[in-house]
Amino acid sequence: MSSDTGQTLDVRAIRACFPALEAGTARFDAPGGTQMPRQVIDAITEALSRPLANRGPLTEGGRNAEAIVTGARRALADLLGSEAGSVVFGRSATQLVYDLARTLAKDWGPGDEVVVSRLDHDSNIRPWVQAAEAVGATVRWADFDPATGELGAEHIEAVLSGRTRLVAVTAASNLIGTCPDIPALAALVHGAGALFHVDAVHYASHATVDLSALGADTLVCSPYKFLGPHLGVLTGRRELLHSLRPDKLLPSSDAVPERFELGTLPYELLAGATAAVDFLAALVPGTGSRRQDLRQAFTALASHEDRLHGRMEEGLATLDGVTVYSRAARRTPTTLFTVAGRMPEEVSRHLAGRGVDAPAGSFYAWEASHRLGLGEEGGVRAGLAPYSCDEDVDRLLNALDVPRR
The missing domain is CATH 3.40.640.10 (Type I PLP-dependent aspartate aminotransferase-like (Major domain))
Incomplete structure (x- = not known):
């Protein structure tokens, strides 16, 4: 979902608002539910x-x-x-x-x-x-x-x-x-x-x-x-x-x-x-109505997530045995992948042991997973959120422990 904006997110300031991130885990589980900022709590x-x-x-x-x-x-x-x-x-x-x-x-x-x-x-x-x-x-x-x-x-x-x-x-x-x-x-x-x-x-x-x-x-x-x-x-x-x-x-x-x-x-x-x-609405400075500020914020968010998403998928493309199933021309920063010779649950468990939360399964998209030939096992899903950062992407790619092509 490509977008262009003159404003960028202050990711460090955003991350500081999320107490759950203090646990130190790189979180790619946002499609199943995001963490909550202190303001919401x-x-x-x-x-x-x-x-x-x-x-x-x-x-x-x-x-x-x-x-x-x-x-x-x-x-x-x-x-x-x-x-x-x-x-x-x-x-x-x-x-x-x-x-x-x-x-x-x-x-x-x-x-x-x-x-x-x-x-x-x-x-x-x-x-x-x-x-x-x-x-x-x-x-x-x-x-x-x-x-x-x-x-x-x-x-x-x-x-x-x-x-x-x-x-x-x-x-x-x-x-x-x-x-x-x-x-x-x-x-x-x-x-x-x-x-x-x-x-x-x-x-x-x-x-x-x-x-x-x-x-x-x-x-x-x-x-x-x-x-x-x-x-x-x-x-x-x-x-x-x-x-x-x-x-x-x-x-x-x-x-x-x-x-x-x-x-x-x-x-x-x-x-x-x-x-x-x-x-x-406050992800980037705004001076309009809440609806206007939300439009501006989502434009900046899309730019941030698109960049990280591209970096993540470029990295996955260099790893031997990794197959990515997220291929549509327009999509959210959500990637489903499998690793040859390893069950998705096994890969997810391996990542969790290295401080990377990227769950595995079909995620209630039962028909889609079967249409892709993945059955009930599905794949490993890595999704981004406003608090995602470059270090998270690096940790995911390094934690997979897969040889480069």
């Missing part, structure tokens, strides 16, 4: 240290809770190019997609078709497959090119029809980093009269998200992938969200977005999510 602590109660105007605890929720909706709307009133919070992106799939499937039946992609994380496959099967709708599969890692318009167009009700595609593969041309796919899907759901869980960690520009009708992300706490976020077009009737408790609010939120929200985690967005 402090925001969570502060929220828990002040009075909290169910949201409402009468007590200090209720007002604090209301302010946290309102602030979090605004922050995530700024991050996602959405509206605060269209930001839904849940336990995880997986939970939110399951809820959304069950809700949309109320209007599906035999003869209707749903399209899913083999490039995706299973949380953007199985909920749609299971919801379709439950109502007798047909599931159609969009393949990607295993040689290049690309998911192109031709792959989606091949499975669209006049009966397609919804297409679900990732904005970035959590396994190999591929970033499909989402606006082009959206145009195809909408041309067929279907809804378009986008999984931005991996994408939102590395690029500016804009709901409208992407052409997504609905979209999910997870703050713990971009320096925040563990929860999920869904947003979508306002008119669509207002038209949906999810299952809910009778006394609970029927207003949007509360209509989609089951039970009391985790106020302290929402405070942490707001702090994570603010931390990202």
Whole structure:
């Protein structure tokens, strides 16, 4: 994901904000969840240290809770190019997609078709497959090119029809980093009269998200992938969200977005999510709105990560027996690789013993891993984050203990 910017990240200052980095490990596990800066930790602590109660105007605890929720909706709307009133919070992106799939499937039946992609994380496959099967709708599969890692318009167009009700595609593969041309796919899907759901869980960690520009009708992300706490976020077009009737408790609010939120929200985690967005917005000095500062920050972040990513893959290319599966022209700074004669888990264990955290597996991208011929074992995944540095890349390459070609 190449970008150019006049501003650069102060990586040393960024790293100083992350207590977990004091352990001294070179961390390449960001695609599975980033470390948390002190500012986010402090925001969570502060929220828990002040009075909290169910949201409402009468007590200090209720007002604090209301302010946290309102602030979090605004922050995530700024991050996602959405509206605060269209930001839904849940336990995880997986939970939110399951809820959304069950809700949309109320209007599906035999003869209707749903399209899913083999490039995706299973949380953007199985909920749609299971919801379709439950109502007798047909599931159609969009393949990607295993040689290049690309998911192109031709792959989606091949499975669209006049009966397609919804297409679900990732904005970035959590396994190999591929970033499909989402606006082009959206145009195809909408041309067929279907809804378009986008999984931005991996994408939102590395690029500016804009709901409208992407052409997504609905979209999910997870703050713990971009320096925040563990929860999920869904947003979508306002008119669509207002038209949906999810299952809910009778006394609970029927207003949007509360209509989609089951039970009391985790106020302290929402405070942490707001702090994570603010931390990202402040990665480089900014003087505009939070949305403008985020755009500028992600441009600088992409430049930093692209440089490190190129250095890492150039190094891997010199190592004998190393095969890299991340080959798409446009992708996140995420590399999946294997080492000849060694199981991925063995390589990951070897690296961990040398202070390098690069996990192995298929990472819930079950279909993609099998499409690549890697099965359930998958490969070793090395992903970058704002706190990644040149020394980390050097440690990874040296710790592999593989002869050069």
